[in-house]
Amino acid sequence: MSAKSSIRQRLRDVLEDPTSRVGRAFELFIQALIVVSLVTFSVETLPDLEPQTRVVLRWLEVVIVTIFTLEYVARLWVTEDRPGFVFSFYGLIDLAAILPFYLTMGVDLRSVRILRLLRLLRMLKLFRYGRALDRFHLIWVKIRTEMTLVLIASVAIVYLSAVGIYFFENEAQPEQFSSVFSSMWWAIATLTTVGYGDVYPVTVGGRVFTTAILFVGLGIIAIPSGLIASALTEVMNEEHDAPDAPSPEAQPAGAQPAGAQPAGAQPARAQPAGASGEDADTDVTA
Numbered sequence: 001m002s003a004k005s006s007i008r009q010r011l012r013d014v015l016e017d018p019t020s021r022v023g024r025a026f027e028l029f030i031q032a033l034i035v036v037s038l039v040t041f042s043v044e045t046l047p048d049l050e051p052q053t054r055v056v057l058r059w060l061e062v063v064i065v066t067i068f069t070l071e072y073v074a075r076l077w078v079t080e081d082r083p084g085f086v087f088s089f090y091g092l093i094d095l096a097a098i099l100p101f102y103l104t105m106g107v108d109l110r111s112v113r114i115l116r117l118l119r120l121l122r123m124l125k126l127f128r129y130g131r132a133l134d135r136f137h138l139i140w141v142k143i144r145t146e147m148t149l150v151l152i153a154s155v156a157i158v159y160l161s162a163v164g165i166y167f168f169e170n171e172a173q174p175e176q177f178s179s180v181f182s183s184m185w186w187a188i189a190t191l192t193t194v195g196y197g198d199v200y201p202v203t204v205g206g207r208v209f210t211t212a213i214l215f216v217g218l219g220i221i222a223i224p225s226g227l228i229a230s231a232l233t234e235v236m237n238e239e240h241d242a243p244d245a246p247s248p249e250a251q252p253a254g255a256q257p258a259g260a261q262p263a264g265a266q267p268a269r270a271q272p273a274g275a276s277g278e279d280a281d282t283d284v285t286a
Contacts, residue, residue: 139231139235142234143230157220161190165206165213166179168206169183192217
């Protein structure tokens with residue numbers, strides 16, 4: 001193996017093997033940088049910030065982006081499928097985490113302020129280092145059909161609720177419930193059991209209808225929660241029941257499975273029913 005291949009393999013182990021001590025330390029370091037980046041982004045929004053503080057925050061941003069850039073280039077170098085990495089989910093997230101910094105260099109930030117919001121995409125980089133988040137992918141695979149049906153049913157119920165409250169409240173409150181579309185805000189706030197109180201029914205029919213919709217809203221929230229909890233329990237049970245016996249490759253060379261007889265050994269003869277120990281000894285001596 002050449003020196004270049006050896007360095008590439010070691011770098012791949014650091015970037016992609018979280019089970020090693022160095023790989024785990026690298027993960028924690030990147031996670032800390034992501035948190036620091038989000039904190040500095042929030043601090044920059046404080047009014048009347050000292051000029052010295054802004055300079056420090058700017059240099060922190062430069063250092064963080066430099067490290068993220070080196071990480072992106074390193075991952076691009078060690079991967080076998082570079083186009084696949086660039087257009088993968090994590091590859092796009094890694095690129096979006098550093099791209100706004102370079103796009104705003106030498107430009108008045110007031111004209112490209114929206115690009116600064118893209119820095120918040122660095123939060124998504126945490127998904128790369130969250131092993132527990134892999135369970136949610138498995139959960140989605142298990143319940144995606146049911147969740148799709150719940151989503152379609154929820155949209156239909158929101159529309160029907162908006163139509164119902166419109167017919168009950170339009171004459172009493174023409175400004176609040178002027179159309180079915182304006183009534184959808186009330187339907188969403190009611191079905192999610194938020195109840196802001198800015199729009200509410202005043203007629204008897206509207207209040208009775210709202211009571212029924214509230215119970216429907218409780219069911220809409222409970223169904224996805226139950227599906228997710230059930231799927232999470234199933235995934236964790238599968239992980240717990242997964243066999244963790246060592247593979248045959250992990251056994252020492254020449255080792256034989258438990259209970260296996262040495263080569264050339266003959267199996268012991270079974271004794272007849274009722275035979276005593278002395279008869280067995282005589283038989284063996286003979």
